[in-house]
Amino acid sequence: MLDTHDTNDAVIKISSLCKWFGQFKVLTDVDLEVRKGERVVICGPSGSGKSTLIRCINRLEEHQSGHIWVNGLEMTDNIKNIEAIRRNIGMVFQSFNLFPHLTVLENLTLGPTLVRQMKKKDADALAMQFLEKVCIPEQAHKYPLQLSGGQQQRVAIARSLCMEPEIMLFDEPTSALDPEMIKEVLDTMIELADSGMTMIVVTHEMGFARTVANNVVLMADGQIVETGPPESFFGNPQHERTRTFLDQILKH
Amino acid sequence: MQDHYHAAPTGRNKPRSLHDLLYSKAIRTTFYQVLMAVAICALGLFLYNNVVDNLTRQNIATGFSFLGQVSNFEIGEKLIPYTPRSTYLNALMVGLVNTLVVSAAGIIIATVVGFMVGIARVSGNWMLERLALTYVEIVRNVPVILQAIFWIVVLRNLPPPKNAFVLGEFGFLTNRGLYFAAPASTPVHFWMWLALAFGIVACIIGTVAARRYREVTGRYVDMLLPGLALILGLPFLVWLVAGAPTEISYPVPKGFNYVGGVSISPEFTALLIGISMYASGFIAEIVRSGIQATPKGQVEAARAIALKPRFIMRYVILPQAMRVIVPPLTSQYVSLIKNSSIAVVVGYPDLVNIGNTMMNQTGQAVEAIAVMMIVYLGISLTASLVMNLFNRFVAIKER
Ligand SMILES: Nc1ncnc2c1ncn2[C@@H]1O[C@H](COP(=O)(O)OP(=O)(O)OP(=O)(O)O)[C@@H](O)[C@H]1O
């Protein structure tokens, strides 16, 4: 029996999480709860540990102390737990990380066929369905490097969705894109949010945070400084650190 | 069609006057290349005439007519018909076939072992990584000729046939050779091999055609199953049609030796193990660096969709690493083929070994060496060519 834990109605619960890279402490006592269907935007200065935090959630990084529960299942060193949790969490990276040797369709069906053991025909159908959702079904048989950045990122989103996860993590999904492509990716993400997906998004797109987030989190020096709904986070920030950060980022 | 708009102008901008001709880049380049070729040919001709002059003055025969003379020596291991009454050309063919066989087997073994050890080097398992590293350092750093001698010594120290190492009824290991049970020889086997070769060629053509078809029409044809069916199914079909012969031939002691089954000589085995282990060390390092050249993000993306480590290796890392692996792999194959020429130290009758005997008997060193050099050049260039084609096959599509 996998050890479960009552996390009330939080699908993700993180408590007093600490992480070191060697001697360097990247995360200090991070607490965070995300309920089903909730959208959390994490922002903060470069090097504050945003990526590290969300990478701990699907164990692309190992934490040294504290706890992470996903749907009541604790993320530990147990391979079964890691796999079960990863199947349930999609992740989108800043640099897309599509598999360049596979066609778009093959990128999308790799997980469903190998992990979910779907038939190829069903996986293809599922993949086409998600490609339509991200508006590029006509690119199915191209290779990733033949697509524009915005298209690649939408393929990456579709690839995650093909695992039909309950939770999606985004690590600066638009930072590597030209301005005219940012919108198409953000639109895809907004549509996803509207469909009720639980999302944690690291981004500097404050417009997206304002319209989509239920909660905005500011991280600095490996700690969560401020958490709140967008109205109060942007309208009436409680901490000096938040104010200076917002000043800097909104000046542009 | 609408392609008119994009069609490139058909003729190049051709030079019109003599002045243009003199300064045309294309003509200049060609001119220098022709000049170079002529110079090289002249030098070659000069050297050749010189050697021929010297040899005739010393009353040494020249030319290649000696290849038709009777060889008068026996060859221990031959895969094509040959007796001491055959010609030197025949003897050379025996040597060539032996070289090809040991090289082909060596390439297969070196590749399989090299990939396994290379993957073990980055497996993340401390014990396995150390073992693989130790293996690599030993086989890479001991001269290949010493390794071949080491193995021939080991094999020669096996017990004699009458108290052989017995592997059930399936095999006997002796200092005269290794004997194994095998399907009894029938002419059907020849046709099965032919069917296999045919199937492989058909599979390659089919895969290329499927890829073209997809590029043109966007429709995807999975060639994995049809390909396997061609490669394995054709020989199987031939076997069935021939009445499915299932007889097994077991090696049986007879006199001082064994009859039946297949036998592998100590010389062949020692040379094979020597050259393939030596190459496998280098191949392991090539594979390791290819794997490590795959960006970290690729593995992370694969982990994020919960792929198991062995699937990540098989479907994400290796296909990308192949791009980096194939070119240096080619040069390992070529050097393995050339390394097979150390056969003489273990007494395996390869091309060089036989060529050497022929040279001593006829005294026509220049011609004998020229023949061997040209043959090795041919084999190596063929191997490179095949690998270059393969490389194009694994290359990644970009815009
Ligand atoms: N693999 C690693 N080894 C050592 N240090 C690391 C490693 N990854 C990140 N760090 C360090 O940890 C700190 C937090 O990194 P992280 O990538 O989480 O920051 P971030 O908030 O995502 O920054 P950015 O906005 O630039 O992406 C940084 O100081 C970084 O240099």
Ligand SMILES: [Mg+2]
């Ligand atoms: Mg980051």
